Amino acid sequence: MSQLDKFSVYNSWFIIANPIAGNLKFSIQWKEIKQLLNNKNIDYSFAFTQFSKHEIELVQNAIQKGFRNIISIGGDGTLHNVVNGIMMQRYAKTSDITISVIPLGTGNDWIKTYNIPNNIEKAVEIIHKKNTILQDIGVLKTESKTIYFNNVAGLGYDGYIVNKLKTLKRFGSIAYLISGIAGLLFYKKTIFKIIFDNKVIETNCLMTIIGICKFSGGGMQFTENVNSSDGLFDITIAKDLTILDLFFNLKKLYSGKIVHHKKVETHKTKTIKVIPQSSKPFIQADGELIGTGTISVDIVEKAINFCVN
The missing domain is CATH 2.60.200.40 (Tumour Suppressor Smad4)
Known part of the structure; x- marks a missing residue:
């Protein structure tokens, strides 16, 4: 990978989406998400989970390739697995990695602490602004x-x-x-x-x-x-x-x-x-x-x- 490619990946977002999180409308929502991301000129790659805890493998592969910005699309379970993938990997300092959430699941309790709306358009706006907090994680x-x-x-x-x-x-x-x-x-x-x-x-x-x-x-x-x-x-x-x-x-x-x-x-x-x-x-x-x-x-x-x- 060239230095330019590495820079591009480093500043891009990698999306990990659970296509069955909380509802059966994912194909419609995914189309809306892509359009909103494109409208904001947010560069991204993506992968869909195919089995339980697949997020862990997907996020580790993305970090190994140079991604440092991850979008979790789904519910609290999807985010939980993304966090576990980040904490378990050894390619980068965890504090160098940023997660943003587009909530689609049934529970979505984590977003409530930070007043993140359960709304796709507003979630994409939060990604665009990239206002971050360095949060503690439990083991x-x-x-x-x-x-x-x-x-x-x-x-x-x-x-x-x-x-x-x-x-x-x-x-x-x-x-x-x-x-x-x-x-x-x-x-x-x-x-x-x-x-x-x-x-x-x-x-x-x-x-x-x-x-x-x-x-x-x-x-x-x-x-x-x-x-x-x-x-x-x-x-x-x-x-x-x-x-x-x-x-x-x-x-x-x-x-x-x-x-x-x-x-x-x-x-x-x-x-x-x-x-x-x-x-x-x-x-x-x-x-x-x-x-x-x-x-x-x-x-x-x-x-x-x-x-x-």
């Missing part, structure tokens, strides 16, 4: 794997909801509500041993949330006053909350005020370990089911640039 380790996350991870009730969502996604955004109700009725709390900053908390726990950004579960906020670039996780430990507690505080789940409930406590930390004592609850990261059991989580400060509003 979550289970007994068998290492996963990176850019939004929110956790285990317990929220992991149960994500597991339920696998069979309900065809219902669209209402699937989150159905899954949440199922969780209220059937999820069994367990005792968690939570270790961070020389503290040990052992409590009957509905869920433990580890947040970089604000929103998860289709717009719920289990964290408040989040700073996605401060090098700290926002930890929320929801203890022995009952069905009635959640029902009567439903509005607070979406406003973030649930963190002030007497059965909820919050902390900020760089690293945390959660050890379930009596069962192996589901683990989720960015709305993706990761596994079950114990987790250790660390933060990578100011890891990737993201285009924001």
